[in-house]
Amino acid sequence: xxxLKGLARAAQIYRGRHERAKEIKAGGGKVAGYFCCYPPLxxxxxxxxxxxxxxxxxxxxxxxxxxxxxxxxxxxxxxVLDTAMKGRFDFIDAFIGAHACDGAxxxxxxxxxxxxxxxxxxxxxxxxNHAASIELFxxxxxxxxxxxEKTAGKKANREMLKQAVALHNKQRSLVRRLYSLxxxxxxxxxxxxxxxxxxxxxxxxxxxxxxxxxxVIEEVxxxxxxxxxxxxxxxxxxxxxxxxxxxxxxxDCGLNIVIDDTAIGTRSFWVDVDETEDPFDGLAIRYxxxxxxxxxxxxxxxxxxxxxxxRFGYLKKMVKEWNVxxxxxxxxxxxxxxxxxxxxxxxxxxxxxxxxxxIEQDYSTTALEPLRTRFQAFAENIG
Amino acid sequence: xxxxxxxIGSTITKVVIKNEEGxxxxxxxxxxxxxxxxxHEVIKGALKKAGLTFDQIDFIxxxxxxxxxxxxxxxxxxxxxxxxxGVSWLFPGVSTVIDIGGQDCKGIKVAxxxxxxxxxxxxxxxxxxxFLEVISDTLGLKLEDIGEISLRSDNPAGVSKTCxxxxxxEVLLRLSEGVSVEDILAGLHKAxxxxxxxxxxxxxxxxxxVITGGxxxxxxxxxxxxxxxxxxxxxxxxxxxxxxxxxxxLAQEMxxxxxxxxxxxxxxxxxxxxxxDKED
Numbered sequence: 001x002x003x004l005k006g007l008a009r010a011a012q013i014y015r016g017r018h019e020r021a022k023e024i025k026a027g028g029g030k031v032a033g034y035f036c037c038y039p040p041l042x043x044x045x046x047x048x049x050x051x052x053x054x055x056x057x058x059x060x061x062x063x064x065x066x067x068x069x070x071x072x073x074x075x076x077x078x079x080v081l082d083t084a085m086k087g088r089f090d091f092i093d094a095f096i097g098a099h100a101c102d103g104a105x106x107x108x109x110x111x112x113x114x115x116x117x118x119x120x121x122x123x124x125x126x127x128x129n130h131a132a133s134i135e136l137f138x139x140x141x142x143x144x145x146x147x148x149e150k151t152a153g154k155k156a157n158r159e160m161l162k163q164a165v166a167l168h169n170k171q172r173s174l175v176r177r178l179y180s181l182x183x184x185x186x187x188x189x190x191x192x193x194x195x196x197x198x199x200x201x202x203x204x205x206x207x208x209x210x211x212x213x214x215x216v217i218e219e220v221x222x223x224x225x226x227x228x229x230x231x232x233x234x235x236x237x238x239x240x241x242x243x244x245x246x247x248x249x250x251x252d253c254g255l256n257i258v259i260d261d262t263a264i265g266t267r268s269f270w271v272d273v274d275e276t277e278d279p280f281d282g283l284a285i286r287y288x289x290x291x292x293x294x295x296x297x298x299x300x301x302x303x304x305x306x307x308x309x310x311r312f313g314y315l316k317k318m319v320k321e322w323n324v325x326x327x328x329x330x331x332x333x334x335x336x337x338x339x340x341x342x343x344x345x346x347x348x349x350x351x352x353x354x355x356x357x358x359i360e361q362d363y364s365t366t367a368l369e370p371l372r373t374r375f376q377a378f379a380e381n382i383g
Numbered sequence: 384x385x386x387x388x389x390x391i392g393s394t395i396t397k398v399v400i401k402n403e404e405g406x407x408x409x410x411x412x413x414x415x416x417x418x419x420x421x422x423h424e425v426i427k428g429a430l431k432k433a434g435l436t437f438d439q440i441d442f443i444x445x446x447x448x449x450x451x452x453x454x455x456x457x458x459x460x461x462x463x464x465x466x467x468x469g470v471s472w473l474f475p476g477v478s479t480v481i482d483i484g485g486q487d488c489k490g491i492k493v494a495x496x497x498x499x500x501x502x503x504x505x506x507x508x509x510x511x512x513x514f515l516e517v518i519s520d521t522l523g524l525k526l527e528d529i530g531e532i533s534l535r536s537d538n539p540a541g542v543s544k545t546c547x548x549x550x551x552x553e554v555l556l557r558l559s560e561g562v563s564v565e566d567i568l569a570g571l572h573k574a575x576x577x578x579x580x581x582x583x584x585x586x587x588x589x590x591x592x593v594i595t596g597g598x599x600x601x602x603x604x605x606x607x608x609x610x611x612x613x614x615x616x617x618x619x620x621x622x623x624x625x626x627x628x629x630x631x632x633l634a635q636e637m638x639x640x641x642x643x644x645x646x647x648x649x650x651x652x653x654x655x656x657x658x659x660d661k662e663d
Contacts, residue, residue, distance in 0.1 A: 355499075373448075374503065377463035381498040 006219035007193060009212060013200035014244075018091070020204045021052050025091055030152065033092040033117075035080075035108065036100035037268050037291045038125045040283045042164040043145050045206050047152040049094060053202035053264075056080045057088075058243040058365045068110050074334045075363035076239065077103035084115055094119035094148060101295050101337050119151040128297045129289040138284035145280075161279040167206050168273065174213035175201075175269035181220055182258045183322055186229040188220045191236070191257025192244040198264055199242065227256055232382045233323055235315070236260040237345070238330030239338050245365045250328065253372060254379035259322040261315060262330070267291060294341040308348045315345075316352060326382045328375075329358040355382055384441045385433075386638060388630025389426055390462065391449025394485025394512060395597065396422075397627040398429035400440070401635065408433040409624045414449065422453040442638035444630040448486075460633055462626050467491050467498045469629030470593050473619050478589040481608070481616075482625075483579065483598020485512040490583030500586045508547040510578040512597045515604075517547050518571055521554050522564060529568050533603030536569035543574075550574070568603065576607035592616045595625045 004012050013020060021031045032049035034041075044051040056079030065082035083089070095117035097108020108122045124140050126133035149155050156164075178197065181188040189197075197216055201209035220226070232255035240263040241247055247257055260266055271290040276282035288296070292314065301307040309316075318324070327349050331338050339360075346356050357378040359371055385407070390397040396414045400407045410429045422445075430437060437455075445456035446465040453459070470480045471493055480491040488510045492500040508514050519526045533539075540562045542553055550571060557567050579598075580588075592612060598604055599622030609616050619625060 373461045373463065374501075377461040377498070377501060380461060380464045 006212075006215040007197070010193075010197040010200040010216060013203055013212075014196040017055070017199065017203045018052070018088075020208075021050060022091060024050050024205070025093075030093040031091065032094035032096060032119075032148070033089050034096040035098045035104045037263050037293065038098040038100050038287055039096040039123050039144065040141060040273075040287050041168050041206065042161060042273065042279070042283060043141065043148060043156070044094075044096075045167060046156040046160040046164040047145075047148050047154060049148060049152060050205045051202075052092065053199075054080060054084075054089060055199070055242045055264075056363065057083050058245065058363055060086075061364075068114075069106060072334055073106065074101070074103040074239075074332055074336075076332045076335070077101075077107045079363055081107045081110060084111060089115070089117075092117055094121070094151060096121050096123060096144065098123040099125045100293075101335075103335075119147060121147045125288065127295065134284050134288055137288045138280050141280055141283055141287075158279055162275065164206075165273045165275060165279060165282065167210070169275075171201065171206055171210050171213065172269045172272055174210060174217065175266075177217055178213060178220075179259060179266065179322075181217070185233065185323065186227050187233070187256055187258045188223060188226045190227045190251055191247040191260070192251065194257075195241065195244055195247050195264065198268075202264070202268075227251070230254050230256045230379075232256060232326050232379050233258045234326045234328050234382075235318060235322065235324045236262060236265070236328050236330055237315070238262055238328075239332050239335050240264045241330055243365060245368055246330075246361075249368050249372060250375050253375035255326070255328075255375065255382070257328075258324060259318050261292075261318065263293065266318075267293060293337070295337045308344060312345055312348050315349070319349075319352070319354065324354065326355045326357070326378065328378070329356060331358065331360040332363050333360050384635075384638065385435060385439050386631045386634035387426065387429070387440050387443045388465070388627040388632070388634055389422065389443065389445050389453055389456065390447040390465065390624075390626035390630060391422060391425075391445065391452060392447045392462075392485055392626070393487070395623060396425050396447075396449070397624045398426055399624055399627040399631040400429055400433045400435065401628075401631045403635070406628065406631075407435075409621060409627065411623045422449070423455065426455075442634040442641070444634040444637065446626055446630045457634070458637055460630060463489060463491060463501050463503070464498060465626045465629035465633065466595060467493055467629065468496075468632050469625035469627070470595060470619070471496045472628065472632055473625070474591060474593050474617055476591045477593050477617075479583065479586070479592045481579065481583050481588075481592065481594045483510075483512060483594065483596040483604070485516075485597060487511055488579055488582065488598075490586050490588075492586045492589075502582060502586050504582055510575060510582060514547045514550070514571075514575055515598075515601065517551055518554060518568075521551050522568070524564075527600070530572065530601035530603035530605075532565055533568035533572045534606065536563070536565040538566050539569035539573050540566040542567075542570040572601070572603040573607045576604055576611050580608060580611040588612055590614060594618050595622045597623060 025031055030049045031052050032044045033052045033054045035054055041051045056076050062078055062082050064085040065078040069078050099105040112120045121144050126136055234255050234257055236257055242264055273286040274282040301310050349356050385402050388399045395411050397411045399409045408429055443456045445453035445459050446462045450459040466482050470477050477493050482489045487503055489503040504510055516526055519529045540557050594616050599618050
């Protein structure tokens, strides 16, 4: 274990993302790697699996993945498979793929065929939030639990699952408190710092993650020398950013990232799991219905405006609470799910007076510098 | 007071020196690896033309790809903002700026002198000056002549590719089929105009449209672009310098905001960029 605390510890874990997982494994524990926001962490935690979010690597050139995947597919999931084929996740005891998007689905199947984790499960996530879909998803979660039990060598009863729900709900409320520190101007944390903390807690057990979050909150609350006041207070919307090279570039151009709606940010933490009589009910509703991502279709309303409000009203709320004056759409090249959402969301946000910057990027740190001009031009004309 | 804007583009470096009355001098010369490194030489040339010394300049704004290589600049501003400002000064009614540079192409939407939106292509040479350079090389012609030559055609050849590399192959194919150089050039300019038009259309092309950059000096390209847009476009008399002009206008504004104390000639040094060989 490290002597570092708070932000310094988060940065350390961020740099060596798999170190803690490997330590736990060396001590006889088990690690479950999972895709995106959909596999319930509670199922893993309750069976003493440490949940480890599987991410790609913007610094690693793609050399292996294109043998298995079309180049027209999302660069992030190509990178995930690329690093996996190079052995980066060989140590995990369980792999939980998910139909978060078509890219994740393809990679889940290829992973099952070529990378032999002791336990391998593909979570079918329906694309609507209808009652029948939630019922189906609940069944899927029960299968996942059974599959994990086989290799965990133990069974999780309702009580254990309820405890895990409480533990992860605590984590969610701590993350929300962390973000609330950015409501003032200047914000107390930079986008890069928040990203490091969130990736860190996705790479350590929940109990340790909660302790780390508490340390960071105490440290940041009283800090002097956080981010400088900048002209732009922006919201980042999109699939995800998992490297501080990108958040650093954005902030270097005169924009403070104060809040986000991305899969490594608020989307993973914004809503709690309800403590239902049957824990699987609460899990199914939370993970399918309450995680808001354009990958899940929601019924349209009577008028276009009602429809837009129904889909994006939560962003309007965020904009108000965090005093946002511009929005950056981070589109990873070939991400259809977010790409198709651009025109409507752009219209909606511009309609409430917010400038929007859309960049389709290649998920590679070497391709970042040419984006500087765009971020700078956006910053120069904001506010 | 005197203000300078220096725009280090991928292909050409431009300098504008102005005072409160207007533009005093403007220069444009090839950037090249050495000039990017020697921004101080570029501004010396412009100063000489204006009959000024370096110390007389009150504020310098650098822009363009090479803006970080200008150690003596007081501020750096993106070329998108600078083009928008330069063009708005020349044409106050502008709504859409199409800047066709050496290695990128931009569309900028302006309303009331403020930037509302922009789009740019810098991933590939299609739709940029580089496309024209490659084609003129392939045909053994001078870059500055090909636009005029294309206008002589009344039967533009069909060119399906806008990828620079494939278009080059297609040119060779058409030549072997006996198609005239005028018709081939007309076809290529048409294809290039189509590519630029469809990119800029994403931000909605509205009157007045101003075309700037090296591409604006090509009459063939402007003609086909105008045809696609469907109404007349405006072209500045010096289309290369709008970025540097915008930078000099911003220099003037920034100087006005800087207090007299701060202005006491910031220890600016007119010297070469050295970070390229820092490890020595």
